Amino acid sequence: MFGKKEPKEEQKPVGGIPFFISIICLVLIAINNIYSLPMLIFDRIGTDDFFSLLQNLIAFITIAVFSGFIAKFCLKHELAVLVHEFKHRIFAVLVGNKYKNMKIGKDEGYVVYEYTKKTRIYNALIALAPYYLPLFTIIITGIACIFWWGNHAAIMTFAAIGYGADFYLGVADIGPHQTDFTNIEGGYYVALVYVVSINICIATSLLAWAFDGLNGLVFLCYGLAHISSFFINTVKNAIFS
Numbered sequence: 001m002f003g004k005k006e007p008k009e010e011q012k013p014v015g016g017i018p019f020f021i022s023i024i025c026l027v028l029i030a031i032n033n034i035y036s037l038p039m040l041i042f043d044r045i046g047t048d049d050f051f052s053l054l055q056n057l058i059a060f061i062t063i064a065v066f067s068g069f070i071a072k073f074c075l076k077h078e079l080a081v082l083v084h085e086f087k088h089r090i091f092a093v094l095v096g097n098k099y100k101n102m103k104i105g106k107d108e109g110y111v112v113y114e115y116t117k118k119t120r121i122y123n124a125l126i127a128l129a130p131y132y133l134p135l136f137t138i139i140i141t142g143i144a145c146i147f148w149w150g151n152h153a154a155i156m157t158f159a160a161i162g163y164g165a166d167f168y169l170g171v172a173d174i175g176p177h178q179t180d181f182t183n184i185e186g187g188y189y190v191a192l193v194y195v196v197s198i199n200i201c202i203a204t205s206l207l208a209w210a211f212d213g214l215n216g217l218v219f220l221c222y223g224l225a226h227i228s229s230f231f232i233n234t235v236k237n238a239i240f241s
Helices: 017-044 050-074 078-094 120-131 135-148 152-172 188-240
Strands: 002-005 098-104 109-115
Touching: 017 050, 017 120, 017 188, 050 152, 050 188, 078 098, 078 109, 078 120, 078 135, 078 152, 109 120, 120 152, 120 188, 135 152, 152 188
Parallel strands: none
Antiparallel strands: 002 109, 098 109
16 A cells, blocks of 8 residues: 655656546647637527626626635634645545545645555646635535525526635645646646636636536537547547658
């Protein structure tokens, strides 16, 4: 067994081929979503319910911003550290590692877990989990779905509350001082590309869903299919030409 302790002990860089492949995929999805989201909005212009859809989008953004502002004052010190380290712990356990213990201080903490040779490839994802895992969004949206299933406006409202808090906690800790970033193979900027890309993917997906529900997500998927096809054909032509 191998052990990992964050961030007290000096660690070897983590990453590997699967991690770098995931970065390429995330960048591709992020580019697609940035392009497809405005196209989705333009596509719905002229429909009978366009202004209702637009209100959903504006409401989601407004509520998320307000929630993030509240989180800035409520989620700090030990509570912020607890959430941060708990996200490490959740992802570590999800990929099959054995949780050992967790230390929470006023402004810092760490998680200790054991990993095997098989699960070592996930260490980079575990290290960066607090910066992208939308824990509050998942929990609050799940509860909202139980009580208000079928009510898009209600579920969207609670999802926005959760995402605002998640987004604030994620971006507030980003910096070159974080060992979560500096222990990634390639260094801080490689980790930053990963975190920014996955957050763009999550944010744009939530915005598309808030705007037009499942249809909004399907629209993004169609765009991804087109851009993936273009990317694959470009690579093929570059290799075999």
